[in-house]
Amino acid sequence: MTETSFYDAVGGEETFRRLVHRFYEGVAEDPVLRPLYPESDLTGAEERLRGFLVQYWGGPKTYSEQRGHPRLRMRHMPFVIGEPERDAWLRHMRDAVDSLGLPEEQETRLWDYLVYAAHSLVNSPA
Ligand code: HEM
Numbered sequence: 001m002t003e004t005s006f007y008d009a010v011g012g013e014e015t016f017r018r019l020v021h022r023f024y025e026g027v028a029e030d031p032v033l034r035p036l037y038p039e040s041d042l043t044g045a046e047e048r049l050r051g052f053l054v055q056y057w058g059g060p061k062t063y064s065e066q067r068g069h070p071r072l073r074m075r076h077m078p079f080v081i082g083e084p085e086r087d088a089w090l091r092h093m094r095d096a097v098d099s100l101g102l103p104e105e106q107e108t109r110l111w112d113y114l115v116y117a118a119h120s121l122v123n124s125p126a
Contacts, residue, residue, distance in 0.1 A: 005058025010106050013054065020050040022099050026092030033088050036079045056113075073121060082124040090118050
């Protein structure tokens with residue numbers, strides 16, 4: 001018997017598509033975050049974050065096939081991420097997580113990870 005991944009339990013690809021799409025709708029309007037994104041079109045960034053989260057939670061490993069090892073801390077070094085950027089990122093992610101309407105246990109597990117990951121990517125002192 002195989003264990004069901006968190007990815008499958010929360011609804012698979014469709015759930016991560018909704019999550020990350022909603023998140024980037026917020027980023028697109030955000031005066032702190034929008035200038036950080038190098039490309040004028042956020043579609044590529046949306047695909048990369050979605051692919052990463054899908055893989056992290058046990059879905060297809062397309063992200064690493066295309067991008068290699070995530071090395072998230074290293075990949076964020078070109079961007080100044082202090083507390084304002086982290087908090088703005090988490091605010092849009094909170095809105096996106098809420099929009100999914102997941103059962104509480106799943107929501108907490110997803111959210112706790114995102115908070116932990118966002119804190120670990122701060123690379124600029126206050
Ligand atoms: C890429 C900002 C947190 C996952 C990026 C990019 C920016 C950025 C500007 C480049 C966009 C692009 O791919 O073209 C931030 C800020 C954060 C944050 C300000 C606040 C703390 C996170 C967290 C995760 C994450 C918590 C994972 C849970 C990714 C991934 C990429 C990325 C997977 C694409 C990496 C690649 O393959 O090149 N981020 N990020 N980020 N971010 Fe973040």
